[in-house]
Amino acid sequence: MSLKRTCRRDWGALKVLTICVLACALLACSSAPAAEKDTTVNAVSDSNPVQSKPVSQKQFPPQDHLNKIVAAYNVANEYPALLTELPCYCPCELYGHGGVIDCHRSQHAAMCNICMDEAIEVGEIYQQQLASGEGDIESAQEQVKDRYRRALVAQTAQQFPMMNTQQGQAFLQACSDCHQPPVPALHLPGDWDASLARMEQYARGKDSMPSEQVWQAATEYIKMISAQVPASTVAQYRQSLETTVEHLKHAEGDAAYYPSVRDPVLDPSWAERMVAAYNAARQLPAEILASTPTACQECLDAGNNSILACLNSMQAITCETAIEEVEKLVAEQGQHQ
Structure with missing residues (x-):
């Protein structure tokens, strides 16, 4: 057959x-x-705009x-x-x-x-x-x-x-x-x-x-x-x-x-920095994270408009903008205390 x-x-x-x-x-x-x-998790078709x-x-x-x-x-x-x-x-x-x-x-x-x-x-x-x-x-x-x-x-x-x-x-x-x-x-x-x-x-x-x-x-x-x-x-x-x-x-x-053999292995310091940002964000009130907008394009494309939504998503793991925003927010909150 x-x-x-x-x-x-x-x-x-x-x-x-x-x-x-x-x-x-x-x-x-x-x-x-x-x-x-x-x-x-909501699958979104290409024909529909991503809703926050x-x-x-x-x-x-x-x-x-x-x-x-x-x-x-x-x-x-x-x-x-x-x-x-x-x-x-x-x-x-x-x-x-x-x-x-x-x-x-x-x-x-x-x-x-x-x-x-x-x-x-x-x-x-x-x-x-x-x-x-x-x-x-x-x-x-x-x-x-x-x-x-x-x-x-x-x-x-x-x-x-x-x-x-x-x-x-x-x-x-x-x-x-x-x-x-x-x-x-x-x-x-x-x-x-x-x-x-x-x-x-x-x-x-x-x-x-x-x-x-x-x-x-x-x-x-x-x-x-x-x-x-x-x-x-x-x-x-x-x-x-x-x-x-x-x-x-x-x-x-x-x-x-599409890396080539000429590319170096990525320095793990970026990952250590990312983990530190997540750990710091765990100490911040959720309402502060939720009320702070993000400029991370990957997160915005996925409909995640706040730092909290961005951190909740996988996109934040590899988005330097999101990590920088968390670091800035942590510093600002520290000054207010």
Whole structure:
């Protein structure tokens, strides 16, 4: 039976796919930890203006999540060789990243739990090796790679339809060794060629390109499955990425978003400053934060017009304007006391 005919009949699996792809987006590359209080996320279409959201309570990212950002960038600065050949199992390679080290050349990693978790985990393994005698970079990397590879292959096999076909198995084989298997709802069918070309370039650069037969079957799978995903689901998936990692492309520009090997690892002092600002804001009354407007463009674009709303959102984590505003407000309040 051909893959095309099977696709048309596998509507049950595709209904599951429609539900799970949004979960994949958050699992794959999300900096959306549970807030200190429940928050409501409103998806806004491009055709409607973003409405400001009245906010009166602090719903900051948890302290341990902010501390994780600092820890990840510290590992990248202290042990860059550990991350250089470590593939990132978030879909970072679609954005030109060659490994976890590239995620830390900009603020991208701060918006991606997988990027940070890999850096912290390989750093802990390597430090344990050093404590017991001699560090082995390749061994530490292999332990992390093996765990993520096995977990993501198992997850993908459960979530995506027709994994038992020749094309489905080729898809797993081609994609799981060096990055997360991409979600079919990542692009509309006509937009996949450019993304697949980037994947091929990435795999060839890593010397991990599968055989031409496997690659052809894998690309056939992703194009055929994506053709069965409703355009509305693709739009929802893209919206979920906009609220996690893709807004950095607009904030930093392509030069920062597509880092090269010439770019240095981002100094973790920005993260330490960001955490300090959040800690200081926790001590200020919510009504003061709520009544103070923000000039952070990322927050304004998302309908977050006050410093409080901006701090409650993920945008403030990577917005220097928001951090400067908090620092200024803290200084002003200190003078009034």
